[in-house]
Amino acid sequence: MDRWVQSACVLCSNGCGCDIAVKDGRMVGVRGRAEDIVNHGRLGPKGLFGSWQAHRTDRLTQPLIRRHGVLVETDWDTAMSEVVHRSQELLAEFGSSSHGFYTSGQLFLEEYYTLGVIGKAGIGTPHMDGNTRLCTATAAAALKESFGSDGQPACHTDIDLCDALFLFGHNMAATQTVMWARVLDRLAGPDRPRVVVVDPRRTPVAESADVHLAPLPGTNQALMNGLVRAVIEHGWVDHDYVHRHTLGFDELKSTVEPYTPEHVAEICRVSPVDLLRAAEIFGTSQRVLSTVLQGFYQSHQATAASCQVNNLHLIRGLIGRPGSGVLQMNGQPTAQNTRETGANGDLPGFRNWDNEQHVQELARLWKVDPLTIPHWAPPTHAMQIWRYAEQGSIKFLWISATNPAVSLPELSRIRAILSKKDLFVVAQDGFPTETTELADVVLPAALWGEKQGTFTNLSRVVHLSEQAVEPPGEARSDLDIFLDYASRMGFRDRDGDPLIKWKDAEGAFDAWRECSRGRPCDYTELTYEKLRGGSGIAWGPERLYADGHFPTAADYCEDYGHDLLTGAQTTPTEYKAQRPDGRAFLKAAEYLPPHEQANATYPFLCTTGRSVYHFHTRTKTGRSPELRRAAPEPWVEMSPEDAAELGFGDGDVVLVESERGSVKVPVRIGRCRGGVVFLPFHYGYWDVEHDGHERAANELTLTEWDPVSKQPLFKLSAVRIRRA
């Protein structure tokens, strides 16, 4: 071992502080940083094994270009010239709306911000989003709807201080193991907090719960309305807080009125007694921490249900206090930065696209005409970007650091779009993937440890990740690739100077600090120097909204909000008429039965999710021997009763089929509630010989999304199962 290099883990949104061990120019291990406020030195299996091992195996080391239908190796100049040539040609003929950018939740802040400026002020396209749409869009949407702006209210310390912990659709033991370890400390220690878990599966998290509610997939909103109703009904409301700091209580109250425990029990198939016990725990605890994740975000009425979690905290006044608050979780490690910098389409710095002043601010900062910056409608969300590409009006799609050919719903459709002749696809990645295979130009990218940059975790903690080693072959950092594109495209500001004025990560960070000045996510206090040594540092105070003042003022908020049932936007005039002025919104919506239902042909509901050993589409974790061995193959999990009825034993290979496609996997008899089956979504095709498209869970999922957050409904596919 030659030296330790400071970093943080990028394999989930917890963002554990770590050091990378370097020997002879190679990464040879990691250790947790004891002084870090996030993980106190701990690392989980993915961090320990998935982070550093993959960087030397099986990488893309040279640009590739499609010639006569086949991808062949080429040099950077040829590859970039082709990208720029196609880009300019299409801009000249079809304008900026012919371009789409689909990025990730795994790059660094500096890369996102640079991409954001290129897209918004260089090209001027509204079609920018990332796979964060699949993991974290509802978190952002729910925070904006309730509080006026994105920004995580709570912090990790609240785990240590709460006396009740609610996990809504969040299998923390699988998704954020080190965070879960912190919870386990509490569960095994004195003053054990009471735990309530909402999950259709009996996960290890659910097993440790005092109350486990397992609603039928698609019925979260009914359950949440029932919880809110019970808290109101039993007089557990902090009326003084509600009066001073919120808007909309009367409407909330009348909306949830019909959701009696019996009514909810009928819709969700949960016990009314358990529902009341859960409500009582929420209503009578002094310090409540809630976390929300994909069980809510990727399901029916995602934003509405997640807003109800915010509502529970608001009506009890339990937010911004030690041990009390909400963590609308992120999935991917750097998703927060995609949202902050606007690489997901939003305007950078949590600015409001519908607020002319905010657009002017950016135009001044970037020295461009405000009309260049697309703000005539909300940014185009990912599912719509893919639809435009399918219809042929997007002709240039640049995909960075993500693998839509495994992670998007209804994969046969996605493969067809990526293969379209009139769509020019650039794919930038560290590994060959199911997506790069279908691209026209493939750009080899440096990964974590091979480049420098910062990222922000689920509790707003910013870490600096230093470069430990050189990238393999000719791979370059995503930042360098974007900068190269910008300079070849010749983007200029109003004075004729280059639009992008920075040349390295620190320069990009400083430009971003300026962009964030005065906004809710103000980074001006942070510098690379301050982030070196010690712990990661959060932007903003330890907890947001300690004073009950929310960023809802009309000239400051990030969004004017939506109707939760349809996604209809609130107009600026309507918004101002409510005079929110720092008060939070208690948003309400009735429950609607989901469109996709189990039926005679497809009698089961299939939900997809995560394994503790893998991250995303396994491009990294699948290349770590330990993790690969721990979970080598996909499976379908079902309840013992359902398996018995169908005559399946553990390990029997079955076909799981939906209207959209099918997969062939072994049965694992396990933790699902009756009528529900589970598939892990990580597995694709790069590591199997026969490419029959019978492995990825997303062969089955449907193209449908939440009306507000636009997050796809991965957790709700009607399927049938038969012996293969």
Place this chain on the structure above:
Amino acid sequence: MHLATYLGLLHGSLRTLAGAFREVAKGHGEEPDVASTCQVLAKRLDGQVEKLGPIVERYGEHRESEPERLHAAEFEQTRSGGVGLLRDLQDLYALASFTDITWTVVGQAAQGLRDKELLDVVSSCEKDTARQLAWLKTRMKQSAPQALIASRE
């Protein structure tokens, strides 16, 4: 009293609008958000029709003899492509505006009659109609630039 004439008009146009939302849902299945939202709104329109029931029972309803200018049947042939979607949504917008103003007129009558029950019905249905219009506007604003500028279908 001519209220019956307006109730007839309203009753008819609500049914027409519900049917039109259903047709658009069917015709634009490839835009899943349009399809599912139109279904949701159609269902709520059924609810409006239901709420109008007791009112109609009390005041009667009178169907105009002059030809109806707004037909759900016209939606059976939904258009295709980006511009087609835009036009179909715009037709829905026109129909929804018609029911919107009809509710307003009926609401005025309810004020004059001091009919508390009718006032409640009007206020809840007006809210729902505002929701239809707001969604249609949102969705059209979203698709207009791409349909009108970038698309070459």
